[in-house]
Amino acid sequence: MAKELKELTSRSDNYSQWYNDLVIKADLAENSAVRGCMVIKPYGYAIWEKIQAELDRMFKETGHVNAYFPMFIPKSFLSKEAEHVDGFAKECAVVTHHRLKNSPDGKGLIVDPDAKLEEELIVRPTSETIIWSTYKGWIQSYRDLPILCNQWANVVRWEMRTRLFLRTTEFLWQEGHTAHATEAEALEETKKMLEVYADFAERFMAVPVIKGVKTANERFAGALDTFCIEALMQDGKALQAGTSHFLGQNFAKAFDVTFMDKNNKLDHVWASSWGVSTRLIGALIMTHSDDNGLVLPPSLAPFQVVIVPIYKNEEQLALISEKVAEIVTKLKALGISVKFDNNDNKKPGWKFAEYELKGVPVRLAMGARDLENGTVEIARRDTLTKETVSLENIEIHINELLKEIQKNIFQKAFDHRASVTREVNSYDDFKVEIEKGGFLLCHWDGTPATEELIKEETKATIRCIPLEGDKTPGVCMVTGKPSVQRVVFARAY
RNA sequence: CGGGAUGUAGCUCAGCCCGGUUUAGAGUGCACGUCUGGGGGGCGUGAGGUCGCAGGUUCGAAUCCUGUUAUCCCGACCA
Known part of the structure; x- marks a missing residue:
């Protein structure tokens, strides 16, 4: 597998670039x-x-x-609901012909004008x-x-x-x-x-x-x-x-x-x-995800556990494989998906970096040392920590660990959101705060005009009027008119 | 649709300003051999390119000029 770019752009350096790099490299x-x-x-x-x-x-x-x-949707269908057509007309791919033919000048193909559709077809933007x-x-x-x-x-x-x-x-x-x-x-x-x-x-x-x-x-x-x-x-x-x-x-x-x-x-x-x-x-x-690559929740990871053998020769690999097979069986019995990477083309160090980049939640490494001691090294992706544990009841330990990782990354995301969600009461403060990102909970007078003004001046949009949480009325931060409840503002993707 | 940039080896890019020691290079990847193996390993050998495309200038163009095309990034629009 070609991985030319060994280093990921860091999030603090350029978040957008980090994202693009990560999608490719993972x-x-x-x-x-x-x-x-x-x-x-x-x-x-x-x-x-x-x-x-x-x-x-x-x-x-x-x-x-x-x-x-x-x-394919007949063009006439799209125009039947007035607002719907307004919303999607500008971004539709349109099929106008159903046949190609050889170009008269012998170079390539052209659309056959005789194959023009009676009614154009729209490639569905939604159905x-x-x-x-x-x-x-x-x-x-x-x-x-x-x-x-x-x-x-x-x-x-x-x-x-x-x-x-x-x-x-x-x-x-x-x-x-x-x-x-x-x-x-x-x-x-x-x-x-x-x-x-x-x-x-x-x-x-x-x-x-x-x-x-x-x-x-x-x-x-x-x-x-x-x-x-x-x-x-x-x-x-x-x-x-x-x-x-x-x-x-x-x-x-x-x-x-x-x-x-x-x-x-x-x-x-x-x-x-x-x-x-x-x-x-x-x-x-x-x-x-972080600067080392993807971090996947165990619930959606293509495989939750990867096992990397560390060996000097075929005999060692055979012994390790035998031990690993036992672990795999136990993990599978608990419904845990696991990949044993015994590919001899890559070195252990390479594999460690690779699976980190790909966000595999739990990585096991087993070598001769572990065979002797009846242990295995467990590395968790979310915290990047490692520990060497006994093979006894290893499957139960890993099962718990996966649950903990799932919980931990949710909590981390939850805490992050909490830390950048705040109430803002004046439009002046808003203009300052919006630059810092996060969710801003503000009063708004409920008019499209005010919403539009805020968007134009700050690029922030009302993400939603939240269904849950504080419903205390107040006054709009821009116009001072009455507001039913705070709404969520943010800059959005 | 505005702004910026880039097309050279599979990939990432250097070379371009200032045309000729460049027989077009590097790193990485690939193939083979070998030593290795607890965090992207070392050594050796080898394969791999119409320098995006089309014109032009010139004794000579990856390099200068014109055109063209494609892609990427940043905005506005949107899941």
């Missing part, structure tokens, strides 16, 4: 031949698979089923429109409701500027699209999925999040309300980690999806949609 992804699109490499994809597996389980547990809809046009055929009665579908898919948004995982032209995500008979039920669904996301973020990603609702400015195009989970990165910038939208009857009206209710009355269907994307991997990286 072998998570790389830029592709297609501008703005990334290749997710096996190690990075393995993390995505872990994320998928857990979320998929959680979705099914909450009554959802998977389905798949086309990646509300194609799904709601489909749901129209599925729904006649309240007995057909609710519909609780999720799809795992790729989407395309033609962004001007991209960054690996955080914003790519094409990205992988899941999008849930649900249809309900009542407003209350759709709203309940929206909130339920927000809880699922928050639970996943905190328990599996070890990323503490604030649950909240977006302001009108930040709302999803076509939604009545957008709920979100907001995370805080180590550099003090916020990252939206997931959204759950209450769509009201907007899409049902746009696509004329009606149903007969229990009283034989025709009504439009109520909707929610919700999604998280490969951006979560970006959140994972920027929350936990």
